Every structure is written in C-alpha cells, then in structure tokens.
Amino acid sequence: MPVRFQLNGVLIEEDDVSPSMTVLDYLRDTKGLKGTKEGCAEGDCGACSITIQSALGRVKTVNACLMLVPQLDGMSVVTVEGLSAPGDVIHPVQQALVENHAAQCGFCTPGFVMALYAFTQTGETVTPDSVHEAIAGNLCRCTGYRPIVDAAVSLGSKAEKVIPPAIDQSDYYTDGDEDFFAPRSLGHLVALRSDHPDAYILAGGTDLGMRASKDRQPYGQVISTANVTELNQIERDADSVTFGAAVNYTRVLPMLDELAPSFAQLVRRIGSRQIRNLGTIGGNICNASPIGDTPPCLIALDATMIAHGANGRREISSDEFFTDYRKTALVPDEILEAIRVPNPEPDLIFRAYKVSKRFDQDISAVVGAFALKVEDGIVASVRIAFGGMAATPACAPACEAALLGKPWSLETAVAAGAALREDFMPLTDFRASQGYRARVAENLIQRVFLDTTKEDVPVEVMAL
Ligand SMILES: Cc1cc2nc3c(=O)[nH]c(=O)nc-3n(C[C@H](O)[C@H](O)[C@H](O)COP(=O)(O)OP(=O)(O)OC[C@H]3O[C@@H](n4cnc5c(N)ncnc54)[C@H](O)[C@@H]3O)c2cc1C
Numbered sequence: 381m382p383v384r385f386q387l388n389g390v391l392i393e394e395d396d397v398s399p400s401m402t403v404l405d406y407l408r409d410t411k412g413l414k415g416t417k418e419g420c421a422e423g424d425c426g427a428c429s430i431t432i433q434s435a436l437g438r439v440k441t442v443n444a445c446l447m448l449v450p451q452l453d454g455m456s457v458v459t460v461e462g463l464s465a466p467g468d469v470i471h472p473v474q475q476a477l478v479e480n481h482a483a484q485c486g487f488c489t490p491g492f493v494m495a496l497y498a499f500t501q502t503g504e505t506v507t508p509d510s511v512h513e514a515i516a517g518n519l520c521r522c523t524g525y526r527p528i529v530d531a532a533v534s535l536g537s538k539a540e541k542v543i544p545p546a547i548d549q550s551d552y553y554t555d556g557d558e559d560f561f562a563p564r565s566l567g568h569l570v571a572l573r574s575d576h577p578d579a580y581i582l583a584g585g586t587d588l589g590m591r592a593s594k595d596r597q598p599y600g601q602v603i604s605t606a607n608v609t610e611l612n613q614i615e616r617d618a619d620s621v622t623f624g625a626a627v628n629y630t631r632v633l634p635m636l637d638e639l640a641p642s643f644a645q646l647v648r649r650i651g652s653r654q655i656r657n658l659g660t661i662g663g664n665i666c667n668a669s670p671i672g673d674t675p676p677c678l679i680a681l682d683a684t685m686i687a688h689g690a691n692g693r694r695e696i697s698s699d700e701f702f703t704d705y706r707k708t709a710l711v712p713d714e715i716l717e718a719i720r721v722p723n724p725e726p727d728l729i730f731r732a733y734k735v736s737k738r739f740d741q742d743i744s745a746v747v748g749a750f751a752l753k754v755e756d757g758i759v760a761s762v763r764i765a766f767g768g769m770a771a772t773p774a775c776a777p778a779c780e781a782a783l784l785g786k787p788w789s790l791e792t793a794v795a796a797g798a799a800l801r802e803d804f805m806p807l808t809d810f811r812a813s814q815g816y817r818a819r820v821a822e823n824l825i826q827r828v829f830l831d832t833t834k835e836d837v838p839v840e841v842m843a844l
C-alpha cells in the first residue's frame with residue numbers, strides 16, 4: 381500500500397520513496413518545497429518545522445528532519461508554502477512577523493512561522509510565557525527573539541481552526557528491500573516483533589530518527605508503534621495510571637500535571653514542543669540512556685514496566701529495568717507495552733530536578749528524582765533515583781538509608797548528600813565533570829529539603 385497523506389491540501393499517494401527517507405529530504409528534494417530548511421538535521425534548530433494533523437487530532441508542529449516519510453501516512457501535512465491564501469495573500473502569522481520586523485536573514489523564519497501557526501491552532505492563551513514555550517525549539521541567530529515574541533503576542537489566538545479529511549492508513553509500506561510495518565493492534569505488533577527480531581521498533585523517532593537524518597543509514601525493517609491502539613491509551617484506576625508506551629509527551633502532560641506536577645515540569649523541559657509532539661515516554665525508557673529524563677522519575681515513583689512478547693505479558697520493576705549502559709531487561713521478542721505509575725499517596729513529597737546548561741532544549745547533566753514521606757518530622761519512606769550519575773539511571777540506596785528514620789532537617793539532608801559518594805562515581809564528559817556532577821547531586825538533596833520546608837528560600841532563579 382502507498383503512503384497516503386494530504387500535502388498542503390493535495391492528496392498524495394507515494395509508493396516510490398525509500399521508507400528511510402526523511403520528510404525533510406522528501407519535501408525539499410522530491411517535492412521541491414524548499415521553504416522547509418535544514419539547519420542542524422537533529423531536531424535542535426526548528427528550521428525544518430512543519431505541521432501534521434490526523435482527522436481526529438490536534439495540529440502538531442514537528443521536526444521534518446527526524447521523521448520518516450511513512451510516518452506521514454494518514455496525516456494532513458502543512459509546510460510554509462501551504463499557508464498563503466490564493467493570490468499570494470500571506471498568512472496572518474507571516475504578516476505579524478513582517479509588521480514586527482521579526483526577520484533578518486530569514487533562514488529561521490519558515491520554522492518560526494510553522495511553530496507559531498501550530499501555536500495559534502492550539503487555542504492556548506497567548507502570553508509571552510506561552511509563546512516562549514511554543515518557540516523554544518526554534519533558533520534564530522540574527523533577529524533576536526523580542527520582535528518574534530511581539531509578533532506572536534500580537535496575533536492572539538484568533539486563527540481559524542482547520543479540520544483535515546480522514547485518510548485511510550496502511551499497515552505496511554515497502555520499497556526495494558526495505559519494509560515499514562505499522563500495525564494497529566498489540567497482537568499484530570507482538571507477532572511482527574517475533575517474526576522480525578532485528579527490525580527497528582520506532583515510536584516517535586526523536587532518538588531513532590538520527591539514523592536517517594545524521595548518520596544517513598537505511599533502516600532495513602521498521603516496526604512502528606504509533607498506530608497500535610493499546611499502546612496509545614492512558615488509563616487511570618483507583619491505584620495507578622497506566623501510560624501506553626506510544627503516548628507522546630504532549631498527551632502525557634495533562635495527566636502528569638495531576639499525578640506529580642514536578643514530573644510534569646521536568647517533561648516540559650524535554651527538548652522542544654516539536655520533540656514532545658512526537659517523542660514518547662516508552663521511547664525514552666527503551667532508549668535506556670543514562671541521561672534520559674523520565675527514568676529517574678519513574679524509578680522514584682516506583683513505576684512498573686509492562687513488557688509483552690511471544691510468551692505474553694510480564695511486569696518488570698522500574699529499578700530492575702535498566703541492566704547496563706543502554707541495555708534493558710527486555711528480551712529480543714519483547715516490546716514495552718505500557719508503564720504503570722502508582723497514584724502517589726496524598727502526603728507523598730515528590731520533586732524532580734533537571735540540571736542542564738540551558739533551561740530549554742538541552743540534555744541533562746544530572747536529573748534527581750525524590751519521593752519521600754515525612755511523619756511527625758521523621759522521614760518515614762524514601763525513594764531516590766538519579767540520571768547522569770552512572771551507566772544507567774539508578775537508585776541511591778546509601779543516600780536513602782541516610783534519610784530513612786531520621787529527622788527531616790538540613791543536617792540530615794547534608795549527611796544524605798554526603799552518602800551519595802557511596803552510591804555513585806560519576807563520569808566526566810562534555811556535559812559535566814565528575815566533580816560537578818557529584819557536587820550538584822549532593823546539593824539537590826538540600827534543595828528538596830529547602831523546597832519543601834522553607835517557602836521563603838528561593839530554590840530556582842529564572843530569567844525574565
Ligand atoms: C532535539 C532533541 C532534544 C531532546 N531532548 C531530550 C531531553 O531533554 N530529555 C530526554 O530525556 N530526551 C531528550 N531527547 C531524546 C528523545 O526525544 C527522548 O528519548 C524520547 O523520549 C524518545 O522517544 P521516541 O518516541 O522518539 O523514541 P524513538 O526514537 O522512536 O525510539 C527510541 C528507542 O526506543 C525503542 N523503542 C521505542 N518504543 C519502544 C517500545 N514500545 N518497545 C521497545 N522498544 C521501543 C526504539 O527501538 C529506540 O531504540 C531529545 C531528542 C532530540 C532530538
């Protein structure tokens with residue numbers, strides 16, 4: 381079956397491109413739509429921003445450089461060329477950028493136009509803060525952001541909403557010796573995994589997409605989880621919330637806001653809106669990076685990973701899931717089906733802190749996640765996990781032991797911070813030195829104490 385999608389209002393049936401071709405290459409080289417730019421080819425600059433929307437979904441801005449053409453199946457795609465009305469009447473977003481003198485060389489401008497177009501479609505309240513969040517994934521090197529933010533604020537959220545047509549999706553696309561499977565059910569996904577143990581499992585592709593965009597390597601066989609119904613559900617019962625492994629960050633956020641607001645705050649700093657619209661918690665977990673942001677939070681919250689393979693379903697505790705550097709407890713015929721997070725008890729204190737060089741769009745040097753209960757001034761239970769401190773995201777047992785049963789005081793926090801030296805011997809890399817990581821992790825224990833007990837002590841300084 382061809383890949384079918386609408387491109388700037390025209391139905392395309394594509395059956396002659398490699399499934400490893402990026403959407404950016406496709407738009408520029410096959411369709412001649414050169415308004416979509418290539419800056420970094422790794423999801424960082426936003427020059428390649430386009431929007432996609434399914435018939436039932438919201439308009440999403442995404443990085444075309446990280447997506448593969450078959451990921452467009454069933455979508456309505458809009459590029460900067462698709463925004464002008466007949467007669468070359470420019471779109472209100474473009475007009476606002478012109479009127480606010482918000483472009484100099486113009487290289488970044490199509491990306492900003494598309495990010496802001498998507499923003500106006502979301503119906504969010506337009507404030508400088510929400511605009512900043514919406515364009516945090518778009519870099520401009522010469523104009524400066526103030527006129528761009530002014531242009532966005534001047535727009536309000538008046539944009540006319542567009543409902544795209546429903547387009548039948550295919551569950552298989554092939555070209556040459558490459559295959560792209562897009563199963564719709566868990567049963568089909570698991571069967572495909574069993575039949576093709578070497579195929580790449582693709583969720584949002586914000587990690588895996590680098591193979592095509594940066595390394596320029598074909599994938600051979602890909603099994604996409606994006607259309608699997610069971611993996612796209614969020615279910616809550618009296619005890620827990622279960623997130624399907626293919627639910628993207630944007631969809632996860634409202635539930636995390638309720639469950640653990642500090643976790644939600646951290647997820648809002650994962651990449652950019654473009655990345656969060658595609659990237660999934662499941663991908664973050666299975667990528668098994670020692671500096672992935674969600675695993676320490678999931679470990680501290682005592683989450684359970686639900687794996688599914690040829691022999692059925694099994695549950696793996698989050699603190700046993702990461703077995704070695706970039707290795708997980710999944711066996712070759714298994715996929716991650718879901719992540720179950722217990723509902724935090726009302727008196728649970730949960731905090732997650734991400735330490736990185738920039739606030740937005742940066743990978744962590746260290747992530748600390750802390751879940752504790754204090755009863756009558758004494759630490760009654762505690763789970764602590766760190767990322768960036770070892771080859772895997774990991775618990776901090778010595779630190780936990782230094783807190784459990786002790787008075788919740790600054791002295792205890794300082795002693796528990798010192799105990800972290802027994803738990804971790806971090807590495808030096810280009811993000812941070814060993815000494816910095818050790819010190820900052822130690823200080824984060826004090827931060828939890830100050831954050832949760834001393835309202836008058838500021839624990840974070842934000843740029844205005
Ligand atoms: C510009 C940029 C910024 C980023 N910023 C951050 C950041 O701030 N913090 C952070 O933690 N990460 C960040 N990332 C990394 C990435 O966005 C996250 O790790 C994301 O969660 C990956 O999810 P995905 O759905 O895109 O995974 P994919 O790329 O689709 O897959 C990632 C890995 O998981 C495997 N996989 C996916 N789903 C399953 C499944 N159900 N079962 C088995 N295996 C599976 C894939 O085979 C692959 O090995 C960033 C990436 C980019 C490009």
Ligand code: FES
Pocket residue numbers: 417418419420421422423424425426427428429443444445446
């Ligand atoms: S080219 Fe930079 S984000 Fe795609």
Ligand code: FES
Pocket residue numbers: 482483484485486487488489519520521522523
């Ligand atoms: S206008 Fe030149 S990079 Fe933004």
